[in-house]
């Protein structure tokens with residue numbers, strides 16, 4: 035039995051063990067065309083069994099579409115996405131994706147969680163813990179669509195955690211959060227990683243990348259131009275684009 | 287024959303007094319059209335949701351037909367139902383012709399395309415927004431349709447009211463299959479047609495007033511539903 039994400043701190047003590055056999059992930063020649071434009075262009079990447087991978091890259095680099103393709107929501111024009119022998123479509127039910135713009139149902143905050151739990155046949159009792167976890171317990175009865183931007187993102191994260199996914203895709207999950215909430219969300223993500231979930235995180239917050247990443251994937255022009263452990267990437271970014279991105283310089 | 291002003295006065299008095307005949311006619315109208323609306327929603331909403339969420343060959347043609355059927359002429363629907371229910375027709379053995387049941391069937395056929403086509407539009411827009419999330423959750427078609435029907439509930443109530451409005455106001459279909467029989471199949475629209483031709487303007491006008499009030503009420507309801515939905519961010 036795996037530890038549920040919502041378990042207490044004692045779950046933190048044990049080291050990260052892979053929760054599933056969906057990893058390693060192998061991506062070869064991934065090419066994606068959207069609206070007549072080539073968004074990903076022969077992208078290659080390999081992700082190991084555990085930890086948190088942070089994907090960096092400028093606006094429009096293709097980060098969000100890459101997550102969609104890895105999750106199986108987009109059909110690539112060419113290339114292979116291989117979750118340790120299974121296709122994205124087969125792996126999808128054991129993964130969760132928090133979208134850059136969260137889509138919340140036209141229901142109460144609590145009902146948004148209930149919907150996910152019910153769709154997976156999970157006990158509704160988990161809901162209150164999940165809401166508490168992201169600091170939304172006091173808003174449970176409120177219409178979800180009246181939440182602030184940051185609250186909506188926290189609800190989307192709680193909803194993703196509800197299914198106890200083996201792989202968690204997070205597309206800028208803290209983009210509109212206040213500093214305290216960022217702390218809280220990072221803590222939750224870290225706990226999920228320790229529980230064994232494989233986290234793939236897109237962010238523009240370099241500080242967050244430093245805090246969270248085990249390895250960094252740098253995306254530029256539809257390809258991975260650099261993939262390195264965080265300990266090596268930050269002191270010595272190899273490519274000019276990555277160096278500029280990290281230091282806030284401009285690369286066109 | 288009374289002049290217009292007098293007739294109007296008598297008509298208002300008739301409505302206010304709760305005249306027995308008038309009330310009977312109003313009650314039958316409501317029973318027939320509300321039942322037809324419920325039946326049309328039971329058929330139309332799932333069909334609309336299924337078409338909205340699926341992609342198949344010939345989908346464009348289906349949409350064109352669905353939209354065209356919204357404009358079915360009531361007399362044509364009445365005629366078709368008549369041909370089926372008449373004693374010589376395939377369903378003649380049921381003995382439904384000239385009963386409220388026949389009128390309900392005709393009105394259901396008349397407005398089912400409206401509920402289907404309008405709900406298809408509403409649900410398709412919502413599905414465009416939810417599709418990625420639902421696919422990520424690996425929902426079945428059934429779960430997807432159920433969730434969309436529930437989340438679109440306010441808009442769908444408006445769709446149902448549009449269907450009801452059309453049913454309660456049509457005269458051609460209920461006239462042909464109901465026959466406008468006094469105390470049995472006489473509804474507001476057929477009564478208005480008959481009383482006008484007979485020259486009994488007060489009853490015709492009285493029923494006309496009730497019909498107008500109903501239309502007003504339906505629209506007020508639609509409006510307040512929309513306000514509620516917007517206020518709760520469920521629109």
Ligand SMILES: Nc1ncnc2c1ncn2[C@@H]1O[C@H](COP(=O)(O)OP(=O)(O)OP(=O)(O)O)[C@@H](O)[C@H]1O
Nearest residue numbers: 068069071073091092093094095096097098099100
């Ligand atoms: N449906 C679409 N049709 C056409 N082009 C698209 C579509 N979706 C995305 N794109 C394009 O693909 C490119 C990559 O988009 P993507 O959303 O992956 O960028 P991103 O790296 O996530 O950027 P950001 O940091 O701004 O979120 C963009 O140039 C975008 O315009």
Ligand SMILES: [Mg+2]
Nearest residue numbers: 097098134205
């Ligand atoms: Mg993005």
